[in-house]
Amino acid sequence: MAASVLALTASLLTAPAQARTSEPRVVVDGLVGPLSLAVGSGHVYLTQNFSGQLSKVKRGTVRTVYQVPETGGLGGVATSRGRTYHLESDFSGETPTSHVVRTSWDGTRTVVSDDLWQHEIENNPDAGVSYGFVGLNPSCAAELGAWEEAAGSPPLSEYTGIVESNAYQLEVSGHRAYVADAAANAILEVDLRTGDISTAAVLPVFDITFTEELKAGLEASLPPEAAPLPDCLVGEDYVPESVPTDVAVDHRGRLYVTTLGGGAGEIVPLSRVYRIDRHGHATTVARGLHGATGLDRARDGHLVVAELFGGEVSVVRPGSWKARTLFTADSPADVALSGKRVYATTGAFGNGALVTYDLGRRR
Numbered sequence: 001m002a003a004s005v006l007a008l009t010a011s012l013l014t015a016p017a018q019a020r021t022s023e024p025r026v027v028v029d030g031l032v033g034p035l036s037l038a039v040g041s042g043h044v045y046l047t048q049n050f051s052g053q054l055s056k057v058k059r060g061t062v063r064t065v066y067q068v069p070e071t072g073g074l075g076g077v078a079t080s081r082g083r084t085y086h087l088e089s090d091f092s093g094e095t096p097t098s099h100v101v102r103t104s105w106d107g108t109r110t111v112v113s114d115d116l117w118q119h120e121i122e123n124n125p126d127a128g129v130s131y132g133f134v135g136l137n138p139s140c141a142a143e144l145g146a147w148e149e150a151a152g153s154p155p156l157s158e159y160t161g162i163v164e165s166n167a168y169q170l171e172v173s174g175h176r177a178y179v180a181d182a183a184a185n186a187i188l189e190v191d192l193r194t195g196d197i198s199t200a201a202v203l204p205v206f207d208i209t210f211t212e213e214l215k216a217g218l219e220a221s222l223p224p225e226a227a228p229l230p231d232c233l234v235g236e237d238y239v240p241e242s243v244p245t246d247v248a249v250d251h252r253g254r255l256y257v258t259t260l261g262g263g264a265g266e267i268v269p270l271s272r273v274y275r276i277d278r279h280g281h282a283t284t285v286a287r288g289l290h291g292a293t294g295l296d297r298a299r300d301g302h303l304v305v306a307e308l309f310g311g312e313v314s315v316v317r318p319g320s321w322k323a324r325t326l327f328t329a330d331s332p333a334d335v336a337l338s339g340k341r342v343y344a345t346t347g348a349f350g351n352g353a354l355v356t357y358d359l360g361r362r363r
Contacts, residue, residue, distance in 0.1 A: 024355035031352030034345035035333045036076040045077045076169035087167040098167045113190045117165045119197040125186040126161030140232035173249040180244040201280040203242035210238040217267035240264040246295040258292040286316045294334030306332040
């Protein structure tokens with residue numbers, strides 16, 4: 001279940017929550033997997049991840065800024081001081097590599113970070129964190145072990161953080177970039193002057209009760225010939241990986257991070273928003289979100305969240321633990337605020353679109 005991190009399959013999508021909201025306005029559609037966006041001055045940058053394109057939208061027209069090679073991958077995008085930053089991976093070698101890339105106003109591309117994959121190989125920040133089924137009795141543990149061996153599945157028995165990187169999203173603040181690495185289960189800090197990478201925080205984990213719903217959802221993602229999971233797992237404790245998906249920074253340098261909750265979080269609403277102080281200590285700000293993959297923070301402390309698997313863009317007020325629906329949408333992947341306007345990418349698995357929503361229209 002852990003290795004299905006953002007394996008974003010349309011079959012796991014739930015019906016959008018019902019809410020009394022007005023409709024967002026479509027700026028452009030026909031996008032392919034628009035998983036992230038950033039608002040510039042009079043334009044919007046977005047990533048079309050499934051086609052490997054970094055795109056610029058201006059006055060309703062989409063222009064390709066950069067096309068990654070066939071052996072490459074595209075991550076999140078951010079803007080700062082007239083420059084654009086994005087995450088880019090290369091899978092052509094024996095070991096993948098990934099970096100933060102800066103594009104200047106004249107189109108000059110510069111790699112401004114050390115290798116994020118290499119940081120994971122050398123440090124593995126969540127190496128001491130346990131995931132999977134914990135405390136199984138010997139009989140059930142043996143059943144699960146036999147099932148895993150036959151199915152060749154990702155680990156479900158108790159395991160610690162594996163060496164894997166998926167630089168999914170980033171935010172730039174001053175001379176630093178903060179990267180949400182969805183596979184490392186950590187927020188990485190990049191010094192944009194030197195390229196040095198450090199671990200800002202390892203995201204907290206919590207245990208859940210493995211239910212029939214989770215069992216059915218996981219089995220639905222397996223090949224048709226795979227055997228059902230052992231029935232003894234229902235009712236047992238399971239620790240999903242945190243899977244950080246986005247990060248925002250406030251004026252005090254605190255980080256706000258959305259988490260998915262591993263493969264289980266694609267099936268049931270396990271997503272949380274954490275606030276992380278300068279010492280890496282995390283405090284829960286909101287919980288009960290479904291597939292939170294995009295986040296932005298207003299100056300007054302309101303948080304806007306894209307709930308990919310919940311089918312809505314929601315807002316969390318300061319001091320509240322509960323998200324309230326702004327508007328429903330088909331698989332919204334990311335959000336950004338500009339004044340009183342919310343920008344969002346929707347249709348992550350189909351007809352992708354960039355939409356806007358005026359906060360003054362909220363009922």
